[in-house]
Amino acid sequence: MFSEKLGLTLLFSILVWLGATLFFVFFGSAVLVDPYQQNFLTAFLLLELATAVVLYIVFVIFRKLDPSPYAVVKLGLIGSAVGLIIDAFVLWNRDVFFSGLSSEQLLAFTIWMAFAYGLYLLIPLFMKKGNK
Template identity: 35%
Template sequence: MRQGLIIAGLGLAVWAVPTLFFLLFGDWVLLEVGEAYFGTSLFLLEMLSFLLLIGLALIVRLRLVKERGSASRFGYAAAVIGLLLNAFVIWHRSSVFSSFTEGQHHAYAVWMTFAYVLTLIVPAAIDRIVKEPAKIEEPAKAEEPTDAADPAAEEIEPNEPSATPPSSL
């Protein structure tokens, strides 16, 4: 229950932080689809999203929920929560992002599409990369050498045939 709430809360944060970022800085960072540096701007925004998702997925997997598959669950939860909330944002885009032009609304939708693809792929890749810690096993006790005084130790007497065949000349 606690882990589910943590993952859902982080999924909500994955939606809230970029939405607030674009509310504050969207006029400066979102170029219209037809502009000359639109591809560069989109690439830099996606790389920022990629790096933040790597960090969040590692935090979830290594610190918060140390189970195999927890980063993937985080990615699924973030995608579901974010896509539902962004559907509402896109539907009411003129009131949420009132200062955006129509081209910037399109650029936001393009960024969002690629960002949610990353949200599904990056945590799953982190789960594949991060391995379970090796379980520490007690080292096997080394066998002690047998002493000559040990009655279990047998010596071959000279009169007995040896296990090696005689060499032929």
């Protein structure tokens, strides 16, 4: 049975994925640095810090809409699964989605993405711990 809360979780999962993907479609060439350049670590850390802040805000908003005890953990798990599945398709068709990115920038995006999904899974665990 499809519940309203599952629908909300899936909607947020898709919106988070869509927001991140559109950000890199429009701004990827400006923010993604070749991983072999010396300034990659700084750019990467700033991008991940911004990602963590945005994800935290998303989780706070989601928790207000679904106050059930494990709502943010559920969003982290389902959102990561949905995003990874869609991203597999996107990376497979990178010429369609990221035609403006170089091979090095696509590698930088993939590195960002792997770390960002780690944040997507971990942030809700810390939020749940602090919200007993």
